[in-house]
Amino acid sequence: MKLPDKTCKIEEAIARIPDGATIMVGGFGVPGTPFTLIQELVRQGQRGLTIIKNDANERGLGIDHLLASGQVARLVTTHIGLNPRAIAMLNAGELIVEFNAQGILAERVRAGGAGLKAILTDIGLGTELAQGKPQVEIDGQVALVETALRADAALIHADRSDVFGNLGYVATARNFNPLMAMAADLVIAEAETVLPLGGLPPDAVQTPGPFVDCVVGLPVLSEEYAVVRR
Numbered sequence: 001m002k003l004p005d006k007t008c009k010i011e012e013a014i015a016r017i018p019d020g021a022t023i024m025v026g027g028f029g030v031p032g033t034p035f036t037l038i039q040e041l042v043r044q045g046q047r048g049l050t051i052i053k054n055d056a057n058e059r060g061l062g063i064d065h066l067l068a069s070g071q072v073a074r075l076v077t078t079h080i081g082l083n084p085r086a087i088a089m090l091n092a093g094e095l096i097v098e099f100n101a102q103g104i105l106a107e108r109v110r111a112g113g114a115g116l117k118a119i120l121t122d123i124g125l126g127t128e129l130a131q132g133k134p135q136v137e138i139d140g141q142v143a144l145v146e147t148a149l150r151a152d153a154a155l156i157h158a159d160r161s162d163v164f165g166n167l168g169y170v171a172t173a174r175n176f177n178p179l180m181a182m183a184a185d186l187v188i189a190e191a192e193t194v195l196p197l198g199g200l201p202p203d204a205v206q207t208p209g210p211f212v213d214c215v216v217g218l219p220v221l222s223e224e225y226a227v228v229r230r
Contacts, residue, residue: 026177111148113182154184161191165212
């Protein structure tokens, strides 16, 4: 059986995302953030989005463009402190923000990709992060129930891909991308280099192709990618 070629036009890939979708976006600050896919999402204008991302980027970068265009209704994240627009929108009631401890966000995404319904943890007990969340007692100890996260779509940045969607990352650009690629119904990956089938050695594959639906090549990188390899 011949493996399919999953390369596609960016316009067609992003057009598969509807209004009101929940979207996971890879990245830890700049490294690993799929800026080109975000830019196309801004251009197409899907609205009422829930964005799941480690951070809100800085003003004028990445997620901030979606905030500025009013496309985001809810942000699930770990911090927004580097983005004054996100802070202002939160304070004005224009944006719902669900804060998570960073490791908890990663584990909730991992659990979603693994087919689990939730994780149990003592992190956040006695703090605002625990408000409204169910608790259980195990061996006399209380634990929070943190529900797993899945999304309608995931936007991923990879350093390299083959046409089947096997992905490889560089340095800290790996961060949330492999987890999110396992936890969404539609996975769109942008790649700086797209290789023919077999061009990516098996040991270099960090996200297997079966998790990926669309591969978009990046012939030119914008200035936003300046520190993407850190």
